[in-house]
Amino acid sequence: MPDQEAQFEVDRSGPAPILRVTGDWTIHTIGAIDADLRLIRDLDTDRPAIVDVSGLMDLDTAGAYVIEKALLSSVEQPAQMIGKHPVAGRMLAEVRKFTAGCDALPEPVPLWRQLLGRMGRAMVQIYDELIDTVGFFGETVVACGKAIANPSRVRWLPTFAVAESAGLNAVPIVMTLSFFIGAVIAFLGKTILQDFGASVFTIELVGFAVLREFGVLITAIILAGRSDSSFTAQIGSMKMTQEIDAMRILGMSPMEMLVVPRVIALLVMFPILTFLAMIAGIAGGAIVTMLTLDISPTLFFNRLNDNVGVDQFWAGMGKAPVFAFIIAIIGCRQGLNVESDVISLGQRTTASVVQALFMVIVVEAVFALIYMELGI
Incomplete structure (x- = not known):
């Protein structure tokens, strides 16, 4: 069975933004919407975001990862899920457990500072x-x-x-x-x-x-x-x-x-x-x-x-x-x-x-x- 195209929309009409995902969210389909996903990663994080999985079909860890990143929810305010899906809740929870609190990439250090640091150490x-x-x-x-x-x-x-x-x-x-x-x-x-x-x-x-x-x-x-x-x-x-x-x-x-x-x-x-x-x-x-x-x-x-x-x-x-x-x-x-x-x-x-x-x-x-x- 061919993969269904991954789609999403953001509903900001309610008290909390809702991310509705439909189709297959797998490693084979998420690449086509990655650029659009980056545009919505500025959701308001003061309130818990909501993800609607009613129209979600197939899901793997790659898809769960990009959904979690798109929500930008903090550890203190986990995202809420509406709709029913056999594995979405457990998959998002597992992805969140292993990605929450990851340190940001350090700023690049100039080569001369690296050399001086190594010489000093x-x-x-x-x-x-x-x-x-x-x-x-x-x-x-x-x-x-x-x-x-x-x-x-x-x-x-x-x-x-x-x-x-x-x-x-x-x-x-x-x-x-x-x-x-x-x-x-x-x-x-x-x-x-x-x-x-x-x-x-x-x-x-x-x-x-x-x-x-x-x-x-x-x-x-x-x-x-x-x-x-x-x-x-x-x-x-x-x-x-x-x-x-x-x-x-x-x-x-x-x-x-x-x-x-x-x-x-x-x-x-x-x-x-x-x-x-x-x-x-x-x-x-x-x-x-x-x-x-x-x-x-x-x-x-x-x-x-x-x-x-x-x-x-x-x-x-x-x-x-x-x-x-x-x-x-x-x-x-x-x-x-x-x-x-x-x-x-x-x-x-x-x-x-x-x-x-x-x-x-x-x-x-x-x-x-x-x-x-x-x-x-």
Whole structure:
């Protein structure tokens, strides 16, 4: 059966305006009268409007919605209905329940104000994060000091488990990436220095770059992405399942139970991983240098020992405990800040990785300035 044309008229002769609707008011028919409907949406709302459904035939939610909007009745003065229809009363009531009180669309905000607003909120968030991180740093230092003073309170079994998962299991990827970093440095050094007839200095370039910078930096970046996210996810899952609340009820400190073992594990494993990364990087650079420059292993290691020296090794290793402490603190803090939903867990995991990488780069720049001033 074809749809009947939707029609309406407004009777203002009585004490209250009456909207008489006839035909089918469905999603297929209301489009033709939408423009005319907009013209009557200025009905007087001081008195309840009336809708006459005596001639109404088919009705769906789209039709009920435009009827309700045309009436412009308030919550305190609902529209009255006259006439009989099998579903009109219930349909209008349901539509009114879900559309009443809807906020108007906000005024468009200029782009420059949006940018300034986002920048301001970002600065406030950075400030809050900095204050919370400094506070958590102090708590961690106190907890680690208590652990040093009383080693029997340290949970050694979880510490070894974290050392295995976060440190030992990361050895293959750390050494592989460091090997290729050393090889790439050797390739670049050989290509550039060969134009100046100084390709033999590729050995010194590999030594300085790997021992001083890239060995510890690659290790820090890998652990920031691999272990930091793991710390946040593990502690955050415990926070979501209220295990941490249970610890506090039982009189256990989450700092001693969760944070201290992870800090100790990274403080022990990070220098070991850095040392292995340095070995792998030197090996990668040595292989490329020997194959492309026809340099013997004896010459390579003699020049490395004479011109680079062990001080560059210690310059790189001195950064390892600092990076380990930063990565562990950021991962654990973000995990403890997880709320009771999975969205928060994902956000905190992402934030821990981003913050750890950012802090690694910043601290690396600070170390470079310090070493430059000290002449190291």
